[in-house]
Amino acid sequence: MVMMNRKIALMGLSIATSAMLLGSCSTIQSMSNTQKGAATGAVAGGALGAIIGNKAGNTAVGVLAGAAIGGVAGGLIGKKMDRQAAEIERTVPGAEVIKADEGIIVKFDSGILFDFDKTEVKPAARENIGKLVASLNQEPNTDILVIGHTDNKGTDSYNQGLSERRAKAVRDYAVSQGLAARRIKTEGRSFHEPIGDNNTEAGRAQNRRVEIVIVANDRMKEEALKEAGDS
Incomplete structure (x- = not known):
């Protein structure tokens, strides 16, 4: 049932979520290229979901699919x-890296980043985020979305707030370490995108996580399209 719901949801998520992530960036591609990217993302969503499996939530998969442009340019990206x-x-260390076509998901177990029911990044986790920022700054032409997730213990309202605050805490610390604030956005998904069984402790532990989605920005796409055209 989870996988069926994922396939249904991806068609809308692939466009809507990528628009949320990239909407604040200046549009430097033509409308035809934008429409092409959205169409490619919608078609790619199901395939990406199959590749990633139950390693990440629909929002992360939708961002990757919606940002894809495909073809030779997509291969360069x-x-x-x-x-x-x-x-x-x-x-x-401590990060699970999921590579999928034209993007990356970096996933952290919430227990690595935060104490129980807390939103302040642990001292031991700050070094990991700092190293991630150093890597992200080597390639400045990407956009980043930080997504917080919880298990289903407690109310939806409480978990929504917790997931949002945790995502924002990761964002804020990354910015304090030198990541440009314009590149990074956040979203909380409460317990609505489980990757494990919330009826078991092991499954709930899987669901308590933070996903960091990395995709090409408009400039990288424009450069890839130009290079593909020149090749």
């Missing part, structure tokens, strides 16, 4: 993302 994913895997 994918190569850059491969290099960055490998760098993050090498330098950021």
Whole structure:
């Protein structure tokens, strides 16, 4: 049922969520390219969901799918993302790196970042976020979305606030470490995008997480499209 719901939701998420992430950036592509990217994202969503499986929530998968442009240009972006994913895997302990086509998801168990029911980033986790920022700053032409998730213990209202505050705490610390604030946004999803069974402690532990989604910004896409056209 979870996978069926994911496939249904991805069609809308792939466009709507990417618009939320990238909406504040200046639009430097033509409308035809924008429409092409949205259409590609909608088609790619189901395939990406199958690749990623139950490792990340619909919002993260939708952002990746909605940002994809495909073709030769998409392949060029994918190569850059491969290099960055490998760098993050090498330098950021405690992070699970999920590479999917033209984007990356960096996932942290909430227990690594926060004490129980708290929103202040643990001292031990700050070094990891600092290393992630160092990697992100090596490739400035990306946009980042931080998504907070909880398990289903407690009310939806409480968990929504907790997921939002935790995502914002990660964002704020990343910005304090030198990441440009214009590049990074946040969202909280409460317990609405489980990747584990909330009826078990092991499943609930999986669901308490923060996902950091990295996608090409308009400038990277424009450069890739130009390079693909020149090749």
